[in-house]
Structures are given as C-alpha cells and as structure tokens.
Amino acid sequence: MDTILQHGLTGISLGGAYALIAIGYTLVYGILRLINFAHGDIFMMAGYFMIFAFANFPWYIAIILVLIATVILGVAIEKAAYSPLRNAPRMSVMISAIGVSYLLQNLATYLFTALPMSYPEIPGLKKILIIGNLTASLVTFITPIVTIVLSAGLIILINNTKIGMSMRAVSRDYEAAQLMGIKLNTTISFTFAVGSLLAAIGSILYFTDRMMVFPFSGSLPGLKCFVAAVLGGIGSIPGAVIGGFILGIGETILIACGQSTFSDAFTFVLLIIILLFRPTGIFGEKVIDKV
Amino acid sequence: MNNNVKIKNIRNLIISLILILATFAILSFLDSNSDEMGYAISIIERSLIFAVVAVSMNLVNGFTGLFSLGQAGFMAIGAYVTAIFTIPIAKRPSVYYINGINELIANIEIPIPVALILGGLVAAGFAALIGIPVLRLKSDYLAIATLGFAEIIRAIIASPMMDKITNGSYGLKGIPAFNNIYEVFILSFICISLMVLLINSSYGRAFMAIRENEIAAESVGINLFKMKELSFVISSFFTGVGGGMLAMFMRSIDSKTFQLSLTYDILLIVILGGIGSVSGSILGAFIITAGKELLRFFDEPLTIGGVNIPLFKPGLRMVVFSILLMLIVLFWNKGLMGGHEITYDNIGKFFKNLQSKLRLKQASNNKQTIKER
The missing domain is CATH 1.20.5 (Single alpha-helices involved in coiled-coils or other helix-helix interfaces)
Structure with a gap:
C-alpha cells in the first residue's frame, strides 16, 4: 500500500510538470494549429538558463531572470520562425518548428557541450518531508499544487480578461478576429509568452527532481507533453492538465513494474488509442471537416 | 510532330548513354585510385545511400502528402536485420562477447543482397502494422505518431531484452563492407529507379491525387487507406534497404546512430532538394553530405595570427547547418527544384x-x- 502511494505521489508530481508544458502546446495549437516542436527545447533551454542564473545571482532573482529569459526566447522564436509563415501551408510551418527545435538542440550542444550539467538546488525545494510512511522532497508536494493554481489562474485569465477574450476569438477564426479589430500578432505573441512562462516554471519543477540537464532533455518530454495535450483534447486547458497527470501516473506505474523500456512507448500507444477512438480527446470539441 | 518526338527520343537516348558512360568512367577512375580518393569515395557512397532514403521519404512526404517522421526507426530495423544476418559467423563471438548470442540466429548467415532485401521487408512489415492505426491520422498527428514509433523501435533495440539479438546498447561491429563503389552505385540506382517507376505509374498518380485533395481523390474512386498504406510500406521498404546499406557503409552501428536527428538530416535533404522532386532529393543528398564534410573546419579550433578564435569549437558545424535549414524553410521553401524534375528538356x-x-x-x-x- 505504501509503495503504491509512494509511486502515486511521484507520478502526480511528474504529471504536474508535464501538465505545465502541455498547456503551452495546447495554447499554441489552439491558436495557430501548429505543433510547436520547439516547446520542449524551450523547456530545456530554461533548464540551462537556471544553471547560469543560479551561479551568478541569489535564487529568488535567478528564478525571475529565468522566467523572463524563457519568455523572451519563446516570443523571439515566434517572431523569427513562425510569423513570417503566417500564410504558408501548414507543412512549412511545421518544418520550421522542427528546424527551430533542431537549432536549439544543436545550439545547446555547441554552447554547453553534450555532457549533462547538474541542475542547481533551490534552497528548500529538496527538503525531505515525511508524512506517515511516505517520504518525498518538498518539490514533489509543491508541483501538483503549483500546476493546479497556475492552470486555474490561466482559465480565469482566458475567460475574464480582454486579452483572454481576444485569444479565444483568434483561436476560433483568426480572420474574423482581425476584422473585429483584434491585433493578431500581439495576441499570438502573448500566447507564446504565457506558454513559455509555464514551460519555465515546469522546467524548474521537473529538473529539480531530475538534477540533470543535457541538450536533448527537452525532446522526449516535449513529445510526451504534446501527447498529453492531445489526450485531454487539444485547445482545452483542463484537458491538458488531466492529460499530463494521466501520462505522469501511467509512466510511473510502468517504471514501478520494471517496464521502464516501455514507459516511453506507453505514451505513443496512448496517443494512437485516443486518436482512434476519441480523436478530439477527453474535453475536446467536435470538429467537422469541411470540403 | 511525330517526327519531332522521335528525334527527341533518340537525342535523349544518346545523352543517357553518354551520361552512363561518363558516370562509369568517373566511378572506375575513383575505384582504380581508391587509395588516394578514399575520402571522395566515402562521401559519394554516403550521398548515394542518403539519396535512397531521401527519395523514399519524398515518396511518402512529397508525393503522397503524408508527413511521416519515422525514417530513423525504419532505417534502424533495416540496418539491424542486415547486420545480424551478415556478420560472419566466425566473428560473432567477439561481437556478442558480453551477452552471448541467441541460438536461433547464431548460425544463420545469408548473402548480402538477400540480407538487404530482408531488412527492407522487415521494415516494410513493421510499417504495415504501424500504418493500420497511424495512417488514419491527419498531418501533424501523423508526424508525432510516426516520430514516436521511431523512438519506440530505438528503445526496443537498445533494451536489455534484445541483448542476445541486437547486442543491446553495445551495438554491432564487424558488418561486412562494400567491396567497391560500383556496388553502392548500382544498389542505389536500382532502388531509386524502382521508386521513380512507381511514381510514374498509375499508383503514383493516385498518391499525388491524395496529396492534392483527399476528398476529391476519394470521390474519383481512389481507396485512400489502401493507397496511403501502399505508399507508406513501399517507402519504408526502401528506407530499410537504405538503413542496411548505411550499416554496411559504417560497419558498426548502435541504437544511437538512429536518433531523431537522423530523420531531421533526411528531412533537410528533402526540403533542400524540393518536396516532391526525386532529382531534387538526389541533388540534396549530395549537397548536404558533401557540405557537412566541407564545413568540418567549423568544428576545429581556428587560430588566425596566433590568436585562437573562441567561436570555433565542436558543435558549431551543426549550428551552422540548422541555421541553413531555417533559412531555407523561411525564405526559400520551394527548395532547389520546387517540385520539378531535372530532365533533358x-x-x-x-x-x-x-x-x-x-x-x-x-x-x-x-x-x-x-x-x-
């Protein structure tokens, strides 16, 4: 019983980090209909930013710097690689996204070498807590709470503010939104900023647990989080959160059963199953193909 | 009019003959001077192998319009099958010295061409299985799903359960090499010609109809799923053969050879050459492979007048390469050929x-x- 709870806790914590990244995918996909392949690598770069910020500043300033730098990176990628292709076929935009991801990985290999670098310990986050028979570090307990608070905040932002309303309008029909006087580029940039911010927070929580950053540490989590977003219904924030938790818990269970080889495979099998039986995900809206 | 066509045909035939002779002249020159020209030969061989894989990726991505990113996985299957069945039996104990070898495959050694075809067939079989669920997906979902499968294949190859077959994470060594450059050339020529024949057949037209408009294609009686599956399976067959050739070229492989970045390299070739152009892909394979070698100086430390330029260190080459990819995608997304072919006309x-x-x-x-x- 205790081991089950212990693994459950790890799974929920991993799921929380996944959920934060998955929100970034779901937001961008909702607006641009684009899998932002670079999102996982933005998350990886946030890890490296933390290593360097932490070496030079106290931890609270370092965290803020990392958040700002990641947001700038995300918006810069949008401006440089996606906005020139606004009217291009979808395949070109997707190839551009793959190109950015490739570039970021190679850039990280070039700048920081391919060897893993150790992630700094933020004071307090690694403190071991013992509740009953469960032992886990503080970050394990914090992650799901942070995830839920942030996603609740995001839902409020999207439903109740002006910028949120314009995001919804753009995702529904961006041409009509433009005619209504919504500034398309500002809205899209804002979306990328929010997505990158959440990826940065997710990266702090994820890497504090893993303690290692290397140039490819973003690619597989990135793919998994996209699957999480699809699982929950792309475009839906609660869906992304729940998808993240399902993936995190499922993976941890498989690892606990000694099937760590198939923990990655699990994600993609899940993707196929969900796309075959419920292509719009758990919370997705039904889309009708028009001729 | 008829006369004109005849003259053209004769002209084309003559040009083709001259080109074939010229190619063989170059190849025989390279082959007879293989000691001095070893570097050039290895670049050309690698280009030819990548040309096969790039054309097969183009078949599925460019001509059928399915955005598949599973190439590295299918290459891995082809490479491993070829390697397992062609490593000389005498050498096997030293290759599998850590985990031993499975008794079932320990004493089977088959001729290289058969092994290459077998590698392609196994890759095609996997593709057929994967294709049934995956090909129902739309563009970007398909990309993610195929990418995921490539990663799964890689994970399975490296997993401890496969130790006695694939030698796990230690990889396979001692794969027999090509005897000369002719073998590589003829093999890739056959593969590419078969794919060109397919593209120009009625099947190829059906593929292109699907690319242009699925609904319209379906309404003129094209069986969408059957055609997509066909394209995917045939492409994977040749990707597998290409993987086997790569294994023979490299002589030692491990699961890290077939990472995602391999797929991206092939994608770069296809995009540079122009999506939907066979000759573009071949041209792209040569340019990218040769370019990668020529740009090798980026990775070496550079000193100008005794001052060490800190910019030049390992990894810069790939950064330059990915920037090039981005520039092509952003400003020149038609690529070299932009969907046209190089013909005499x-x-x-x-x-x-x-x-x-x-x-x-x-x-x-x-x-x-x-x-x-």
Missing part, C-alpha cells in the same frame, strides 16, 4: 531562358546607350 529550356534573358538585357542596354547618345 528542362535543362534545355533553362539554358534557352537564360539566353533569351541575356539577350533581352543586352537589348535594353543597347537601347539605353542609344538614348544616352
């Missing part, structure tokens, strides 16, 4: 256009000088 037209453009320019220059007078 097109080359003739190209030069005629160039000539008439030059003439026009000259004429306008003349006019200007007259006016100025």
Whole structure:
C-alpha cells in the first residue's frame, strides 16, 4: 500500500510538470494549429538558463531572470520562425518548428557541450518531508499544487480578461478576429509568452527532481507533453492538465513494474488509442471537416 | 510532330548513354585510385545511400502528402536485420562477447543482397502494422505518431531484452563492407529507379491525387487507406534497404546512430532538394553530405595570427547547418527544384531562358546607350 502511494505521489508530481508544458502546446495549437516542436527545447533551454542564473545571482532573482529569459526566447522564436509563415501551408510551418527545435538542440550542444550539467538546488525545494510512511522532497508536494493554481489562474485569465477574450476569438477564426479589430500578432505573441512562462516554471519543477540537464532533455518530454495535450483534447486547458497527470501516473506505474523500456512507448500507444477512438480527446470539441 | 518526338527520343537516348558512360568512367577512375580518393569515395557512397532514403521519404512526404517522421526507426530495423544476418559467423563471438548470442540466429548467415532485401521487408512489415492505426491520422498527428514509433523501435533495440539479438546498447561491429563503389552505385540506382517507376505509374498518380485533395481523390474512386498504406510500406521498404546499406557503409552501428536527428538530416535533404522532386532529393543528398564534410573546419579550433578564435569549437558545424535549414524553410521553401524534375528538356529550356534573358538585357542596354547618345 505504501509503495503504491509512494509511486502515486511521484507520478502526480511528474504529471504536474508535464501538465505545465502541455498547456503551452495546447495554447499554441489552439491558436495557430501548429505543433510547436520547439516547446520542449524551450523547456530545456530554461533548464540551462537556471544553471547560469543560479551561479551568478541569489535564487529568488535567478528564478525571475529565468522566467523572463524563457519568455523572451519563446516570443523571439515566434517572431523569427513562425510569423513570417503566417500564410504558408501548414507543412512549412511545421518544418520550421522542427528546424527551430533542431537549432536549439544543436545550439545547446555547441554552447554547453553534450555532457549533462547538474541542475542547481533551490534552497528548500529538496527538503525531505515525511508524512506517515511516505517520504518525498518538498518539490514533489509543491508541483501538483503549483500546476493546479497556475492552470486555474490561466482559465480565469482566458475567460475574464480582454486579452483572454481576444485569444479565444483568434483561436476560433483568426480572420474574423482581425476584422473585429483584434491585433493578431500581439495576441499570438502573448500566447507564446504565457506558454513559455509555464514551460519555465515546469522546467524548474521537473529538473529539480531530475538534477540533470543535457541538450536533448527537452525532446522526449516535449513529445510526451504534446501527447498529453492531445489526450485531454487539444485547445482545452483542463484537458491538458488531466492529460499530463494521466501520462505522469501511467509512466510511473510502468517504471514501478520494471517496464521502464516501455514507459516511453506507453505514451505513443496512448496517443494512437485516443486518436482512434476519441480523436478530439477527453474535453475536446467536435470538429467537422469541411470540403 | 511525330517526327519531332522521335528525334527527341533518340537525342535523349544518346545523352543517357553518354551520361552512363561518363558516370562509369568517373566511378572506375575513383575505384582504380581508391587509395588516394578514399575520402571522395566515402562521401559519394554516403550521398548515394542518403539519396535512397531521401527519395523514399519524398515518396511518402512529397508525393503522397503524408508527413511521416519515422525514417530513423525504419532505417534502424533495416540496418539491424542486415547486420545480424551478415556478420560472419566466425566473428560473432567477439561481437556478442558480453551477452552471448541467441541460438536461433547464431548460425544463420545469408548473402548480402538477400540480407538487404530482408531488412527492407522487415521494415516494410513493421510499417504495415504501424500504418493500420497511424495512417488514419491527419498531418501533424501523423508526424508525432510516426516520430514516436521511431523512438519506440530505438528503445526496443537498445533494451536489455534484445541483448542476445541486437547486442543491446553495445551495438554491432564487424558488418561486412562494400567491396567497391560500383556496388553502392548500382544498389542505389536500382532502388531509386524502382521508386521513380512507381511514381510514374498509375499508383503514383493516385498518391499525388491524395496529396492534392483527399476528398476529391476519394470521390474519383481512389481507396485512400489502401493507397496511403501502399505508399507508406513501399517507402519504408526502401528506407530499410537504405538503413542496411548505411550499416554496411559504417560497419558498426548502435541504437544511437538512429536518433531523431537522423530523420531531421533526411528531412533537410528533402526540403533542400524540393518536396516532391526525386532529382531534387538526389541533388540534396549530395549537397548536404558533401557540405557537412566541407564545413568540418567549423568544428576545429581556428587560430588566425596566433590568436585562437573562441567561436570555433565542436558543435558549431551543426549550428551552422540548422541555421541553413531555417533559412531555407523561411525564405526559400520551394527548395532547389520546387517540385520539378531535372530532365533533358528542362535543362534545355533553362539554358534557352537564360539566353533569351541575356539577350533581352543586352537589348535594353543597347537601347539605353542609344538614348544616352
């Protein structure tokens, strides 16, 4: 019983980090209909930013710097690689996204070498807590709470503010939104900023647990989080959160059963199953193909 | 009219013969001087192998319009099957010295061409299985799903359960190499020709109809799923053969050879050459492979006048390469060929256009000088 709870806790914590990244995918996909392949690598770069910020500043300033730098990176990628292709076929935009991801990985290999670098310990986050028979570090307990608070905040932002309303309008029909006087580029940039911010927070929580950053540490989590977003219904924030938790818990269970080889495979099998039986995900809206 | 076509056909035949002779002259020159030209030969062999894989990726991505990113996985299957069945039996104990070898495959050694075809067939079989669920997905979902499967294949190959077959994470060594450059050339020539024949057949037209508009294609009686599956399976077959050739070229492989970045390299070739152009892909394979070698100086430390330029260190080459990829995607997304093919007619037209453009320019220059007078 205790081991089950212990693994459950790890799974929920991993799921929380996944959920934060998955929100970034779901937001961008909702607006641009684009899998932002670079999102996982933005998350990886946030890890490296933390290593360097932490070496030079106290931890609270370092965290803020990392958040700002990641947001700038995300918006810069949008401006440089996606906005020139606004009217291009979808395949070109997707190839551009793959190109950015490739570039970021190679850039990280070039700048920081391919060897893993150790992630700094933020004071307090690694403190071991013992509740009953469960032992886990503080970050394990914090992650799901942070995830839920942030996603609740995001839902409020999207439903109740002006910028949120314009995001919804753009995702529904961006041409009509433009005619209504919504500034398309500002809205899209804002979306990328929010997505990158959440990826940065997710990266702090994820890497504090893993303690290692290397140039490819973003690619597989990135793919998994996209699957999480699809699982929950792309475009839906609660869906992304729940998808993240399902993936995190499922993976941890498989690892606990000694099937760590198939923990990655699990994600993609899940993707196929969900796309075959419920292509719009758990919370997705039904889309009708028009001729 | 008829006469004209006949003359053209004869002309094309003559040009083709000359080209074939020229190619074999170059190849025999390279082969007879293989000691000095070893570097050039290895670049050409690698280019040819990548050309096969790039054309097969183009078949599925460019001609059928399915955005598949599973190439590395299928190459891995082809490479491992070829390697397992062609490593000389005498050498096997030293290759599998850590985990031992499964008794079932320990004493089977098959001729290389058969092994290559078997590698392709196994890859195609996996593709057929994967294709049934995956090909129902739309563009970006398909990309993610195929990418995921490639990663799964890689994970399975490296997993401890496969230790006695794939030698786990230690990889396989001692794969027999090609005897000479002719073998590589002829193999890749056959593979690419078969794919070109397929593209020009009625199946190829059906693929292109699907690419242009699925619903319209379906309404003229094309069985969408069957055609997509066919394209995917055939492409994977040749990708598997290409993987087997790569294994023979490299002589030692491990699961890290077939990472995602391999797929991205092939994608880069296809995009540079132009999506939907076979000759573009071949050209792209040569340019990218040769370019990667030429840009090797980026990775070496550079000193100018005794000062070490800190910018040049390992990894810069790939950064430059990925920036190039981005520039092509952003500013030149048609690639070299932009969906056209290199044919004798097109080359003739190209030069005629160039000539008439030059003439026009000259004429306008003349006019200007007259006016100025």
